[in-house]
Each structure stands twice: as C-alpha cells, then as structure tokens.
Amino acid sequence: MNFEHLKVFYTAAKQKNFSKTAKILHLSQPSVSSQIQQLEESLNVKLFKRTTKKIDLTQAGEILFQSAEKILNLVSQTEREIAQFSGSIHGELIIGASVTIGEHILPYVLGLYKKQYPNVQIIMKIYNSEQIIKKLSNGEIQLAFIQSDISYPQFCQRPFLEDELVVITPYEWSHSILNDKNYFISQKELFSAPIILRESGSGTRRVIEEQLKRNNLDPDQLNIVLELENTESIKSAVESGMGISIISKVAVLKELRLKTLRQLSIQGIPLKRKFFTIYDDKKLTLPGETFLSFIYSYYKENLGGAKP
Structure with a gap:
C-alpha cells in the first residue's frame, strides 16, 4: 500500500469531494483520481461510490478510513519524535x-x-x-x-x-468632535459621525458590535458611510476626511506618530479584545x-x- 495514496484517500474521504481534496493537497484533480484508482487496484476493492455531486465511502472504504486515521497519526507522531531527537x-x-x-x-x-x-x-x-x-x-x-x-x-x-481598539479621526479635522480638543468621543457623537468599518464577518467588526450591544447600544444605528475589507484602505479613507473608524491601535502606531491620524476613546465603553x-x-x-x-x-x- 502506497503511503501517499493513503493520504490522498483519507483527505478525500473527509472532504467527500475530489476537487476540494486536490486544493488542500496542492494536487491536480486528475492526480487525485489517479491515486485513488491505483489504491483501489492495489487492494482490489472499490473504496468510493461516485455520483455527479459527491463521493461516499463503500463498506471497504469505511474500514480503510478507520485504519488510515490511526496510521497517519502514528506516522506524524513518529516524525515529531525523530525530528526532536535529531534536532532538525x-x-x-x-x-x-x-x-x-x-x-x-x-x-x-x-x-x-x-x-x-x-x-x-x-x-x-x-x-x-x-x-x-x-x-x-x-x-x-x-x-x-x-x-x-x-x-x-x-x-x-x-x-x-491583548489588543485595544481605538477611534481614529483625521489629525486636522474641523468636525465638532474635535472642538474641545479632548481625547474622548461621546456615545452620541459616535453615532452621529460618519464611520468607516470593516466588512461584516471580520473579527474587528464583530467586537465593535458586541461591545455596543453590551452597553445597550444598537450597532445598526451607526452612520456607516463605507465598508472596506482592508485596514490600509480604512486608514487612507479616514486620513482623507471621509469619516472616522474604529481600528486596532497596533495598526495605526505609525500614523499616530506621524500625526496623520488622531486617537480617541469612547466614553464609558472600553474596547479591548x-x-x-x-x-x-x-x-x-x-x-x-x-x-x-x-x-x-x-x-x-x-x-x-x-x-x-
């Protein structure tokens, strides 16, 4: 039994899809199909029931799958021990x-x-x-x-x-938020100002929404003027005066030092994660x-x- 063929079989059995298996193992789909076929021929059994939409294990495939998991885990553990012993x-x-x-x-x-x-x-x-x-x-x-x-x-x-999220604004900005020259933004000001945020599904966006909800505030009421998937794009948009944002402090250390952006905290709402x-x-x-x-x-x- 070829060990590489066994790895391909095990991945395909978990994914139930040859194209996904090929992507995970960095192989072509024909190569995956060929290695599965060679394994079936060497064992003289069919391992998969193929349909147009997915593949399922045969009874023989189920037996091999259980053993394959044990074999692959044992080989992986052995490789760890040898590498640690050799120092490489x-x-x-x-x-x-x-x-x-x-x-x-x-x-x-x-x-x-x-x-x-x-x-x-x-x-x-x-x-x-x-x-x-x-x-x-x-x-x-x-x-x-x-x-x-x-x-x-x-x-x-x-x-x-541990990371801290901060509100960022353009360093020189005529908005009323900065009129009193303090380092805080009120909750009311946060909801009235134009705001630029990461896309839904991002960790930053989720933390912001959860923290607002914990403080009995509705994140859907934020005045979101733009959603971007890139931190650098958000910083550029804020620097241009388009609005404010809430972002990781470690992502804006250079801009804070160069005074192209200003950092504020939200009164009464700590944003740490x-x-x-x-x-x-x-x-x-x-x-x-x-x-x-x-x-x-x-x-x-x-x-x-x-x-x-």
Whole structure:
C-alpha cells in the first residue's frame, strides 16, 4: 500500500469531494483520481461510490478510513519524535491570519522564528475570521490567528495577546468632535459621525458590535458611510476626511506618530479584545507546535501576552 495514496484517500474521504481534496493537497484533480484508482487496484476493492455531486465511502472504504486515521497519526507522531531527537525541524507551516494580525502582528515574529528554524517553509494567508475557520476546518491551513472570541469547541483555542481598539479621526479635522480638543468621543457623537468599518464577518467588526450591544447600544444605528475589507484602505479613507473608524491601535502606531491620524476613546465603553490561536491538536505538525511555543514565549516576554 502506497503511503501517499493513503493520504490522498483519507483527505478525500473527509472532504467527500475530489476537487476540494486536490486544493488542500496542492494536487491536480486528475492526480487525485489517479491515486485513488491505483489504491483501489492495489487492494482490489472499490473504496468510493461516485455520483455527479459527491463521493461516499463503500463498506471497504469505511474500514480503510478507520485504519488510515490511526496510521497517519502514528506516522506524524513518529516524525515529531525523530525530528526532536535529531534536532532538525523542517516542513511546511501554513498559517491563516485575520487582517490586523497578519499585517501588523505576525510578520516580525515570523521573521524571528524563521531565523531559528530556517528549514521550515512558512506560508501565511490573510482572510477574515469566518473564512479562516472554514479553511482550518477543511485542512487548508494548520494554524489560525484571529481576533474573535467566539468559541470553537471542535478546536483548541488559546489567547496569545491583548489588543485595544481605538477611534481614529483625521489629525486636522474641523468636525465638532474635535472642538474641545479632548481625547474622548461621546456615545452620541459616535453615532452621529460618519464611520468607516470593516466588512461584516471580520473579527474587528464583530467586537465593535458586541461591545455596543453590551452597553445597550444598537450597532445598526451607526452612520456607516463605507465598508472596506482592508485596514490600509480604512486608514487612507479616514486620513482623507471621509469619516472616522474604529481600528486596532497596533495598526495605526505609525500614523499616530506621524500625526496623520488622531486617537480617541469612547466614553464609558472600553474596547479591548484578545487575539487567539486556534488549531486542531490532533493534526498539528512539529513546525506548528514549535511556532505556537515560540509565539507564546515571545509575547509573554515582550508584551505581557494575554491572560487566559
């Protein structure tokens, strides 16, 4: 029995779709079909019942699926132990990160990790939080980094850093919000000012809406003039005078220092959140394990980390 064929079979059995399997394993669909066919021929049984819309396991396929999971887990554990023994950690690490984390939090730490583990190939993809969880579920990424505190009981979920959201305005702005030159915006002013926000489904947007609801405020009443999927676009729109926004403070440190944007807090509403790592511990590779350990240690030593 070919081990690579077994991996393809196991993925296809979980996805029930050859095209999704091909995408996850970075193969062509004909290659997936061919490897499944070769495995069936070597075992002299049919493993899948094929229809036009999906594939289902045959009875023989069900038996192989149960054994395949045990075999793949055992091989993965063996590879971990050998790599730790030899002192050589290598392989591919595919990370999915939400916009704020992927653009402003992880790049520097990834660089430090790469210096310590040069044989690990790192790929980071940026999506919103909902997309990331879907890709983690279907195996397209190994580690998820998001800013939503929604519970995902099917995965391990752990905070690694605390973040503060702030209201940003153009530094020089004639709006009445800045007339008294203070560092706060009232709840009434927040709802009257034109506001630019991330798209629905983003972790930042969800935190804002949840915090407003906890303070008996209706987020649907915000005067949203523009929705954007990119943090840099939001900052540019605010700088142009189009409106205000609520954004991670770590994403605007440069603009605050250069005085192109001004930071305000909402009176009576603290906007703090935790950044989380989310993963399936049964499928975590050695590069994934070492990166988690690395990032927890780094933020604990340098920024205090996040309390569970």
